[in-house]
Structures are given as C-alpha cells and as structure tokens.
Amino acid sequence: MMKSRYICLAVAACVIVSLSSCTGGTPTAENSPPATVNSTTQTTEAVNHSSHGSKAKININDAILSELDKFEAKLGVPALSNKIQANRPYGSPEDLVTKKVITQEQFDQIKDMVTVQEVVLTGEAKDVDYMTKMGLMKGHMLVAKELLDQNQPKQAEPHIGHPVEEIYVDVEEQLNERKVKEFKTTLVSLQDLVKSQPKDAKVKTNFTASVQAIDGAIAALPEAQRTKPGFILQVVNGLLDAANSEYGAAIANGKIAAAIEYQDSRGFVVYTNELYQGIAAQVAQANPEAHKAIETSLAELIKVWPAAIPPAKPVKTPDEVTKLVKTIELNSQKVIDQSSTQAQK
DSSP, X not given: OOOOOOOOOEEOSSOEEOOOOOOSSOOOSXXXXXXXXXXXXXXXXXXXXXXXXXXXXXXXXXXXXXXXXXXXXXXXXXXXXXHHHHTOOOSSTTHHHHTTSSOHHHHHHHGXXXXXXXXXXOHHHHHHHHHHHHHHHXXXXXHXXXXXHTTOHHHHHHHHHHIIIIXXXXXXXXXXXXXXXXXXXXXXXXXXXXXXXXXXXXXXXXXXHHHHHHHHHHTTSOHHHHTOHHHHHHHHXXXXXXXXXXXXXXXXXXXXXXXXXXXXXXXXXXXXXXXXXXXXXXXXXXXXXXXXXXXXXXXXXXXXXXXXXXXXXXXXXXXXXXXXXXXXXXXXXXXXXXXXXHHHO
C-alpha cells in the first residue's frame, strides 16, 4: 500500500488530533487548495477539556492522508486515502458517493466522521497542532535513522520523504508566522541523496542537519510550554491517535501487510515515549494513579514494535493497540483537566 501522506490535524474538544498518515510513494493532490463550495469556516480556540470525548470530524478537502486512513481502516478499502485525495474538492460529504469514491453503503458507515468544513485554529489549540506536526516529523526521522543504520536505504527513503511531502506544506504557514528558518530545502536535499547515493558520507551530515532543523522548529515554542504536562499530553494523544490509525492500516488478515504504516506508527510511538519521559516526574507528582496507567500502557505499546523491520506476526491486534491508546488518552485527560482547574484558581 504505497501512498504519500499529508496530515491534517483536526481538533477534538480535548485534544487536537490530526494525524498524518504516511506511506511511501508519489504525492498526489496534496497541493490542491481546499474546496470552498458549500463549506464554512469554523474558528476553534483552546477549549475547556471537560468536553473531552467529542471527536472532530475529518475534513475530506484538506485532511492529511494519515487522518484519511481512519476511513481506510474502518472500511477495509486499500488505498482509499489516496482515492479520496485524488477526487478533491468536495462540495459536500455526499460527493464521496457522487464521485464514486465509495459506495452509499460504505458512506453510511462513515458519514458521521466526514465534513467539508475548514477548521481555523487559534490559541493553545494552534500550538498543540503545530507541536503535533513537528512530532510526526520527528517520528518519521527516528524510524528512518533506524533503517539507515540497518543498511536499508530504500525502506528509509519514504520516511525521510514524508516530513517534506506530507507535513511541511501543511505547517509552512505556521513556520513563517513563528519566524522559523526555511528547512524544506534541507529535507529535500537529504531525500534526494538517499535516493541517488545512499552510501555517500554526506547522508549522515545531511540527516543530522535535517533533525536539527526540526528541533529548531520545535524550539520556536516557549520552553515553559514545551515542558508543561497539560500541553505535552495533548500532543501525546495526537501522536498516539496517528500511530493507532497507521497500525490499523498496516494490519490485514492478521498479518502486517504494509511495512511503511507499521514503521510510521513505530516512529510516532517512540517519539511519544520520549516526550512523556520529559514530563513523567511532574505527572507522577500531580496524579500518581494517572501516571502509573500512562507509563504502564506506554510500556506495553512499545512492545508492539520490537524493531523497525516488522515481525512475521503482529505482537498485538489493532483492537488491543486501540485499547492501550484509549487508556493513555483517558488518563492524560485527567491530568489535563486537573492542570486546567488549577490554572483557573
């Protein structure tokens, strides 16, 4: 299932989720402007997390492919994400049927998940969205590094390509607003080198420069915000939602049918764990019970991806992974709500 991924982060009441799904391949219609026909714009500010549980709908006009993977996983239709993207723009959700992307029966299964409304983020929600996208870039690069170290440049190349092909375009406006130095050229240069001369010594140098550029973009957010549990836990939930979608798309008939999605999800979970370890002590002090549940579930999640190269048999089913992700999300929300309440006092 070779696809390019372009991630559109939508906002849930408690968590900004948008995830990008990612797989290798050639970009399709990622640069096409979203449709404006019959669609409205919603302005979303940072909201009270007490409304947690109401997931935002997925905008089929601008969602990244990892987000569109949720439809693919639910319906079990291979390459559906690319097909949805290739038939943009949509004037209404029902156009999925009119344009013969899916059948009416299939649409009935996902209609409550679909929208053509554009979401404009503001406040903390916008910062969470930005940090989550940077986190997705980091996850891609982490797994790419593993594959390069194992002398697997062909497998590493799509993961190096995803940040620039799928995510950079989506986050470019925010990068400019935050006065982050352009690094698309750096990412493209690395991807081209890995494609053409994977054994060149410059690969290591260019890779380091690319990771440093992403880290620099993350540093555009204030350090106080990047170390705040309530903020990071929202990012954690967004990254895990993306990992969950990717893992679900990777498994078919009890087997790992798509190595790229498996690897994407591994990278997202590994970086999620890094982020959590940075705030673990604060969470343990604020809410020991929630911390224990999050830490235990994360430890179990990491076991699902024993290596960058997929195992012969999945360690856990998609349902089992979803259960662990939901446990982390629910306990994260307890900490987020607690932080919000204390901030209001």
